[in-house]
Amino acid sequence: MFEGLQSPISFWLFGVIIVLLVLHFLYSDFSSKRLEPPGPRPVPLFGNLFQVDLKWLDKSLFDLSKKYGPVFQVYLGPKKVVVLAGYKTVKQALMNHAVEFGNREITPAFYDLTKSHGIIFSNGDNWKEMRRFGLKVLKDFGMGKKMSEEIIIKECSHLIEEFEHFQGKPFLNTKPINYATSNVISALLFGRRFDYKDPVFQAMVRRENEIIRLTGSASVWIYNFFPWLGPLLKNWRDLITNVEDNKAEARKIIAELKESLDPEVCRCYVDAFLIHKKHLEDSGMKNVYYHDDNLLYSVTNLLEAGNDTTANTLKWGLLHMAKNPHIQHRVQEELSTVVGSRQVQIEDRKNLPYTDAVVHEIQRLSNIFPISLPHATSTDVTFQGYFIRKGTTVIPLLTSVLYDESEWESPHSFNPSHFLDEEGKFIRRDALLSFSAGRRACLGESLAKMEVFLFFTSLLQRFRFTPPPGLSEDELDLTPVVGFSLCPRPQKLCAVQRK
Numbered sequence: 001m002f003e004g005l006q007s008p009i010s011f012w013l014f015g016v017i018i019v020l021l022v023l024h025f026l027y028s029d030f031s032s033k034r035l036e037p038p039g040p041r042p043v044p045l046f047g048n049l050f051q052v053d054l055k056w057l058d059k060s061l062f063d064l065s066k067k068y069g070p071v072f073q074v075y076l077g078p079k080k081v082v083v084l085a086g087y088k089t090v091k092q093a094l095m096n097h098a099v100e101f102g103n104r105e106i107t108p109a110f111y112d113l114t115k116s117h118g119i120i121f122s123n124g125d126n127w128k129e130m131r132r133f134g135l136k137v138l139k140d141f142g143m144g145k146k147m148s149e150e151i152i153i154k155e156c157s158h159l160i161e162e163f164e165h166f167q168g169k170p171f172l173n174t175k176p177i178n179y180a181t182s183n184v185i186s187a188l189l190f191g192r193r194f195d196y197k198d199p200v201f202q203a204m205v206r207r208e209n210e211i212i213r214l215t216g217s218a219s220v221w222i223y224n225f226f227p228w229l230g231p232l233l234k235n236w237r238d239l240i241t242n243v244e245d246n247k248a249e250a251r252k253i254i255a256e257l258k259e260s261l262d263p264e265v266c267r268c269y270v271d272a273f274l275i276h277k278k279h280l281e282d283s284g285m286k287n288v289y290y291h292d293d294n295l296l297y298s299v300t301n302l303l304e305a306g307n308d309t310t311a312n313t314l315k316w317g318l319l320h321m322a323k324n325p326h327i328q329h330r331v332q333e334e335l336s337t338v339v340g341s342r343q344v345q346i347e348d349r350k351n352l353p354y355t356d357a358v359v360h361e362i363q364r365l366s367n368i369f370p371i372s373l374p375h376a377t378s379t380d381v382t383f384q385g386y387f388i389r390k391g392t393t394v395i396p397l398l399t400s401v402l403y404d405e406s407e408w409e410s411p412h413s414f415n416p417s418h419f420l421d422e423e424g425k426f427i428r429r430d431a432l433l434s435f436s437a438g439r440r441a442c443l444g445e446s447l448a449k450m451e452v453f454l455f456f457t458s459l460l461q462r463f464r465f466t467p468p469p470g471l472s473e474d475e476l477d478l479t480p481v482v483g484f485s486l487c488p489r490p491q492k493l494c495a496v497q498r499k
């Protein structure tokens with residue numbers, strides 16, 4: 001029967017046909033008569049990679065949603081992905097079906113980051129316990145409250161000092177802003193801040209930003225679909241080097257804290273974890289989750305999630321101010337009238353409606369996590385009439401929420417009126433889902449909001465941000481550098497001291 005396959009060529013041809021047939025059956029989901037979400041027709045192996053631009057994944061998926069509707073599916077290589085688009089659909093899935101859509105998709109690259117430990121890239125009971133503990137400890141340490149306000153205000157003065165060195169001349173604000181936000185989260189995790197000139201700290205922050213950029217790069221997406229290609233892809237190799245180097249640094253800091261640990265004095269998140277672990281062990285209770293890997297990876301998770309996102313929001317904020325001098329001027333007028341020259345406090349926010357609206361508009365338009373972090377279904381679910389199998393990757397497309405034409409009056413332009421009523425009072429908008437929603441929503445939302453508000457207002461009190469001499473506002477570039485988070489292209493601005 002297999003006589004015809006005796007030549008190597010026929011054998012390979014036979015193999016290829018079998019693979020194609022298997023893929024065809026997989027793609028057309030012959031086993032199911034239930035209605036699947038619509039989507040472009042995939043080709044074997046490559047799926048819809050010819051219709052989707054991996055370099056601008058969120059934009060591509062947003063365009064496809066206009067053709068296929070708010071729930072559709074695409075094949076990224078052999079991987080089926082269901083995309084949720086528009087505020088109403090994303091909210092309905094993440095809030096009303098929180099459990100069904102509440103798992104994290106752990107792509108091969110995400111697995112490389114934390115081996116399914118920690119908070120962001122874990123699931124099940126491990127995730128529940130690590131998230132609960134993380135939230136509790138960060139709240140105990142004042143996340144979103146007075147204590148973190150003091151930490152942030154102290155860091156504002158270091159950042160201002162750094163900006164002053166440039167005496168109004170053009171400079172790149174990227175590094176100092178990254179150091180400032182990184183120090184806020186370091187204070188909570190390690191009980192200390194680092195000097196901006198410390199080369200070990202500088203390298204750690206640079207690697208944190210690189211990790212986020214690289215995980216969202218086109219070639220690391222390719223690695224996610226075809227993991228065996230990993231060693232051939234430079235971005236993947238760089239990603240692993242950065243991850244390993246940062247793990248080594250975090251291990252050192254944790255070891256120092258372990259050595260000086262006094263169970264009676266809890267200085268930071270790491271102490272709280274170690275004290276809790278010791279308590280479980282001393283009292284003979286079962287300890288499944290409080291081990292070195294969960295500590296290390298929760299720490300690296302919080303460092304990476306807490307630094308890059310907040311720093312990028314601030315960088316976008318200053319860029320939008322330099323691009324829109326009339327808006328910047330109004331913020332500064334309001335700050336001068338309401339606060340004067342004293343340090344801005346979080347309490348002032350309610351008396352600064354225009355400034356608050358500007359901060360919210362920065363949050364919306366910066367669209368920091370355009371595809372959020374991918375989710376996965378924890379069970380079979382029928383959603384808006386479509387059947388989605390357990391374990392399917394789900395992208396809550398935040399770009400389509402933050403730029404939803406049915407929610408925002410001018411979705412693509414910087415318009416603080418989105419958050420103001422006719423009398424100029426601040427209004428909340430439910431469609432501002434920059435921190436996502438539901439059970440996987442951002443754990444650091446209250447800290448991040450406080451940071452963005454205090455850093456932004458403190459900087460605007462002291463400085464007027466302008467393009468470098470010879471460059472007009474129109475020439476400032478708003479095209480983002482795409483990674484997992486969107487950050488502004490490095491470009492110099494001037495921070496001119498206000499009189």
Ligand code: HEM
Pocket residue numbers: 104119120121131185301302305306307309310313368369372373374396434435436437439440441442443444445447448449452
């Ligand atoms: C402006 C700043 C920030 C933005 C825009 C932001 C946004 C997000 C988004 C969109 C997610 C994904 C939610 C989902 O999967 O549906 C997320 C997750 C997360 N964020 Fe943030 N974030 C910010 C700052 C922070 C900070 C300061 C921290 C740390 C204190 C933090 C910690 C986390 C963690 C731990 C998760 C994973 C939650 C989980 O999987 O259960 N984020 N964030």
